Amino acid sequence: MSIHIKYAYRRHNTWTYRRTYPQHLRGILGSSLKQSLKTSDAKLAKKRVSELNTKFTEIVQEAESYVAQNDTYSKSRQIGVAVPRYNRAQLLGQHPVTELASSYLTEASHRLRPGSYKSVRFALELLVSHAGETQVRDLNLALGREVLGHILRLSPNVRKYSDAKGASLAELVALSEENEATTLKPQTQARIWGQMQNFLDWCVKSRELQANPWEGLVVTDKPEFSPHGILKDEQVVLLLNRKDCILHNLLLFCLLTGMRSGEACGLLTEDIISKGNLGRFVRVAPNDIRQLKSKAAQREVPLHSILESLLDTSLPTTGRLFPAMTVDKVVKRYAYLRRQIPELRGTVFHSTRKWFITQCERTGTPEHFTASLVGHHSARSANKLTYGLYSAGISDAQKRDIIDQVKMPQGEGHEPNSKS
Known part of the structure; x- marks a missing residue:
């Protein structure tokens, strides 16, 4: 049994509103008010049709008032009634990591000092280079272990290599192992991983995730401190x-x-x-x-x-x-x-x-x-x-x-x- 909604029809699984203006007002308003309801749900479509019917009535009333005061349609006029716009519903976690990381970095740039922001940006660039096209809901524990494993194998000077520009996280690991025998100190590894964790916590607060999927993963090595010498x-x-x-x-x-x-x-x-x-x-x-x-x-x-x-x-x-x-x-x-x-x-x-x-x-x-x-x-x-x-x-x-x-x-x- 097909569902019928007055002034709306369904096409390609999406409801669209269309209502024709009175004949004598079409010179001002055009032939009809038409707008996508951006939903496939009939109940939500009915609600939005009701809202648009109210707006339709306001538009017609203002146009009637204008016609009563003017004898000619020679000049077009803009009707001062705003038609509501609807955003298409998206599933939880549907955005890719690269899109969310961009929003997060924009917010961080206003909140953090340049030095701190640079640290956050580097960590997020590593994450995006490895899982940028992945939808955030698909970040699972296995992928988290993989990313953390790569971080633990990076070398201290990896960003200084000429081949490092534009390289992915996995490619940076290969460069590190090819050029150096040392890895980042545990506190640096923990800082990079912590920046990624902060991003996922932000995704939870932004209602992109229900929970941080990598929360249980940590850098296990203890920090190594080697303070610089005191001048004699x-x-x-x-x-x-x-x-x-x-x-x-x-x-x-x-x-x-x-x-x-x-x-x-x-x-x-x-x-x-x-x-x-x-x-x-x-x-x-x-x-x-x-x-x-x-x-x-x-x-x-x-x-x-x-x-x-x-x-x-x-x-x-x-x-x-x-x-x-x-x-x-x-x-x-x-x-x-x-x-x-x-x-x-x-x-x-x-x-x-x-x-x-x-x-x-x-x-x-x-x-x-x-x-x-x-x-x-x-x-x-x-x-x-x-x-x-x-x-x-x-x-x-x-x-x-x-x-x-x-x-x-x-x-x-x-x-x-x-x-x-």
């Missing part, structure tokens, strides 16, 4: 004596404030503030050039006498203090210096921060005082939140006293460079 006084002397035309002034600044490279690169002249007899301080705060790692990183640090001289003789008086510097340039230039000075082996630019913290400790400065200077959460107690609520932090005078006790190692090279 002898190494600091070697670095400063080098008087590198690109890095010297920034190096001095970070050695004597404990700043991260990104914090120093983003400094503006307006971040230098005077506090009377306590001298000048540098204010570390987020700006348009860079954000900060955490809320604790926002702080004020007294300037060492060497840095006061640097400000007065070598650094700009307006705009950025280090206008030509970026974190990328700092990292690459330090790597160059490390090749030129074999004694620096095992250190990175961040080792300057470790040197500053070590100097503070050697003056007998309490650990939570040093934490305030370098922008770490206080280590005074395990409950950081409670301690932060009760403590107002150390005073500017206490900060000044700590900085004045930091001594540069004996040697040349403390003078600023004319180029920053």
